[in-house]
Amino acid sequence: MNKLRLFFASRKSWTLPYLIFSVVFVVIPLLLIVVYAFTDEAGNLTLANFSKFFAHPEAVNTFVYSIGIAILTTVGCILLGYPAAWILSRSSSGYSKTLIMLFILPMWVNILVRTLATVALFDFARLPLGEGALIFGMIYNFIPFMIYPIYDTLQKMDKSYIEAAQDLGASSAQVFWKVVLPLSMPGIISGVMMVFMPTISTFAIAELLTMNNIKLFGTTIQENINNSLWNYGAALSLIMLFLIAATSVFNTDGNDNSKRGGEPW
Amino acid sequence: MEESLPVFVFWNELKCNFATGFYFREMQSENRPIIEVKNVSKYFDDKTALDNVSLSIRKGEFVTILGPSGCGKTTLLRLIAGFQTASEGTILINGKEITQTPPHKRPVNTVFQKYALFPHLNVYDNIAFGLKLKKMPKAEMTRKVMAALKMVGMTDYEYRDVNSLSGGQQQRVAIARAIVNEPEVLLLDEPLAALDLKMRKDMQMELKEMHKTLGITFVYVTHDQEEALTLSDTIVVMSEGKIQQIGTPTDIYNEPVNAFVADFIGESNILNGTMVRDRLVNFCGKDFECVDEGFGEDVPVDVVIRPEDLYIFPASDRTKAQLQGRVQSCIFKGVHYEMVVLCDGYEFVVQDYHAFEAGMEVGLIVKPFDIHIMKKERICNTFEGRMIDENHVEFLGCEFECAHVDMSDKSKDWEHLSIEVDFDKIDLLDDSEDGILTGEVKFILYKGNHYHLTVLSDWDEDVYVDTNDVWDDGDRVGISVRPEDIRVTVK
Incomplete structure (x- = not known):
């Protein structure tokens, strides 16, 4: 009783509304997904939903294809985002603030509106919608999430590391590959976490930018649930959750390695 | 035979030089400068x-x-x-x-x-x-x-x-x-x-x-x-x-060359003095023998005495003392004691292995060899300026009121003047708004009975000020000068 009073008196109590909210709308639904995934429509315990997935080459193909698209998007975001982050971190503060504004500005527009605008743009330029448009749209939507964490690590990086490398005889390219890149790995990793995971589960962008021609895993889940195949849909969601969990475990591993000083030579 | 001896010695030396030619070249390379910085400036x-x-x-x-x-x-x-x-x-x-x-x-x-x-x-x-x-x-x-x-x-x-x-x-x-x-x-x-x-x-x-x-x-x-x-x-x-x-x-x-070096390296007492003639300097109201010469007669100089070069002893021994004063403070510094002694209005820092408690009457002695004399870099502020009208002059980028100047002689160049202001005639003001221009205190030198400040004015020219007020490094100050203290000379 006393403890409860203390809790309400402390500032911790302010987290209570959110705690209740997340239990009702996050934890319970997640548990429901697990329950649905391992039961059939009659409510009996079964693994049939999972065997159905692995027996269906179409579903597995969609799954693998989604991962492929997500990887392409992530790599694209790194390749385009890193130079942008580099330029931002090197430019004088007033100038870079304007540039960051320009990069963040599109994020104020709703993702669906932006995607619809992309469709209109492709139409206007008479470019075909399809795989190319899909990857373009994904990169366009997610690149700010890659630029910002990389910019942040580059910005905070002590300039004396770069000077020390130059002093020891490294040319500009060597300074980048041997010092700047390894030291900005934490930024790249959090960028990957913020791009790769959401891209696996998108379906709206895929639907709009490919005129429903290309199915991503998110779309498959959505279709099954729309068709009232709740148990199968829940199993697919669980598989995707498992993949996301696996990548994040891999990411934290990578994080530790970079701290411990892996051999990047 | 005896006459040929010098030649013989020379020849031997020459042989020796040939034999050790390599060594000599090595010696030369030892003395060759490895880094030469020539007239380098850097602006940010x-x-x-x-x-x-x-x-x-x-x-x-x-x-x-x-x-x-x-x-x-x-x-x-x-x-x-x-x-x-x-x-x-x-x-x-x-x-x-x-x-x-x-x-x-x-x-x-x-x-x-x-x-x-x-x-x-x-x-x-x-x-x-x-x-x-x-x-x-x-x-x-x-x-x-x-x-x-x-x-x-x-x-x-x-x-x-x-x-x-x-x-x-x-x-x-x-x-x-x-x-x-x-x-x-x-x-x-x-x-x-x-x-x-x-x-x-x-x-x-x-x-x-x-x-x-x-x-x-x-x-x-x-x-x-x-x-x-x-x-x-x-x-x-x-x-x-x-x-x-x-x-x-x-x-x-x-042998510090100027007051800055003397002040920065080690502790020192830096005072204003006058070189009476060669090997005789006046400071603190008394004449002291010293070893420096070539400054001229009655020339203002800076006098530097290291705290460890001042000998301190009880005042009972009056005949010996060159300076007499009272101990203001005494601090134990580990190996020695550091005392501040006030003599005729001038404070001296003295280091000694013996403690002389605050309030004690003491005598001080300094050996001629330990008095170091430095030429003063300047004895008053000198600025370039021009006349605006007969009662106003412009220097340091500002307009100052000055004593009436007769400008009737048109042959003189009233556009290029030399303006002189004594160090102690510059007023520093707490509120920088009140001054004619503002500046920042960037170097403070204690001269025994007053502070000598270097103030960087907003015009980017240094103004040197003697004052008894305590200022801190980096203080923003207002600078003003009374009209009668501005000396105007045509170049």
């Missing part, structure tokens, strides 16, 4: 960090660049390392011009103030960084890294994570990382500033030892005068982007 936007600096460093020397923060010492080091390029002038290393050469192509290595060890590499890889870039064979590289680790006393640490090392250990690794490349010059940017006192003393000794063993040139930047005196063969004292004095530690300590 409109701020001058280095102002026409020239410096020559001999091979194998331990040179310390010493000065307060913001004096340009680090900028000078960074220009030599190549992290910044000089706005004007040239820098030569080993006779080769390298003013525009990028840092990775210069035969120098740097030990950074905050070590700058690569956090993603372990100790071994940090030290091997430079060698790997040179594509050195692995076996040789390992041997060199191990030798460098041994040199800094860090054997067995090669696979440690650099973040797990203490400050002193990181500093050692940083030194090893630089010397393993066998640079011709090792640049050290306040390498010991982050260490605690005991550690710093140990590292100083080790650095000196290392310098002896390696035989390469060390250029060391520090703001710690004691460190500079301990370590260096040559000290370069800098202030406000200019070199004030270059010399051996003994020279700098015993």
Whole structure:
């Protein structure tokens, strides 16, 4: 009783509304997904939903294809985002603030509106919608999430590391590959976490930018649930959750390695 | 036979010279400057960090660049390392011009103030960084890294994570990382500033030892005068982007060229005095014998006396005393006591092994040899200016009211005047709004009975002020001058 009073008196109590909210709308639904995934429509315990997935080459193909698209998007975001982050971190503060504004500005527009605008743009330029448009749209939507964490690590990086490398005889390219890149790995990793995971589960962008021609895993889940195949849909969601969990475990591993000083030579 | 002897000796010498020709050439290369800085200036936007600096460093020397923060010492080091390029002038290393050469192509290595060890590499890889870039064979590289680790006393640490090392250990690794490349010059940017006192003393000794063993040139930047005196063969004292004095530690300590150097190196009593004639100086209202000559007669000078050169004794022995006064304070400093003695309105700092309690009447003696005389750089403020009308004059970018000037003589150049204001006739005001112009206090010198301030005005010209008020470094002040204190002369 006393403890409860203390809790309400402390500032911790302010987290209570959110705690209740997340239990009702996050934890319970997640548990429901697990329950649905391992039961059939009659409510009996079964693994049939999972065997159905692995027996269906179409579903597995969609799954693998989604991962492929997500990887392409992530790599694209790194390749385009890193130079942008580099330029931002090197430019004088007033100038870079304007540039960051320009990069963040599109994020104020709703993702669906932006995607619809992309469709209109492709139409206007008479470019075909399809795989190319899909990857373009994904990169366009997610690149700010890659630029910002990389910019942040580059910005905070002590300039004396770069000077020390130059002093020891490294040319500009060597300074980048041997010092700047390894030291900005934490930024790249959090960028990957913020791009790769959401891209696996998108379906709206895929639907709009490919005129429903290309199915991503998110779309498959959505279709099954729309068709009232709740148990199968829940199993697919669980598989995707498992993949996301696996990548994040891999990411934290990578994080530790970079701290411990892996051999990047 | 006896007459031919000198010729014989000469011949022998000549033979000897031929035989040791190689040795002599070696000797010459020892004395050849390895670094030459010629008329180098560096500007950051409109701020001058280095102002026409020239410096020559001999091979194998331990040179310390010493000065307060913001004096340009680090900028000078960074220009030599190549992290910044000089706005004007040239820098030569080993006779080769390298003013525009990028840092990775210069035969120098740097030990950074905050070590700058690569956090993603372990100790071994940090030290091997430079060698790997040179594509050195692995076996040789390992041997060199191990030798460098041994040199800094860090054997067995090669696979440690650099973040797990203490400050002193990181500093050692940083030194090893630089010397393993066998640079011709090792640049050290306040390498010991982050260490605690005991550690710093140990590292100083080790650095000196290392310098002896390696035989390469060390250029060391520090703001710690004691460190500079301990370590260096040559000290370069800098202030406000200019070199004030270059010399051996003994020279700098015993023969400071100006009040700044005297004040910065060690403790000193600096007073205004007058050179009565050769070997006789007047200060504190009394004449003192000294050893300096050539200043002229009745010339204002600065007098410097080190606290340890003043002999203090009880006042009962009146006949001996050159100065008599009362002890104001007495502080125990470990080895000695430091006392402030007030004599005829002038405060003297005195160091002695015996304590004289506050309030005691004492006598002071200083030996002629210990009185150091310095020429005054200026005896009043001199500005360039022009007349606006008969009662107004413009200088320091502002309009000042002045005593009436008869401008009827049109043949004189009223546009180019020399304006003089005495040091004690400049008023400093707390509220910078109240002054005619504003400035920032940037150097304070205590002269026994008043403060001599250097104030950088917003017009970017220094104004020198004598005052009894206490100001702090960096204070914003208003500057004003009364009309009757402005002396106008046509050039």
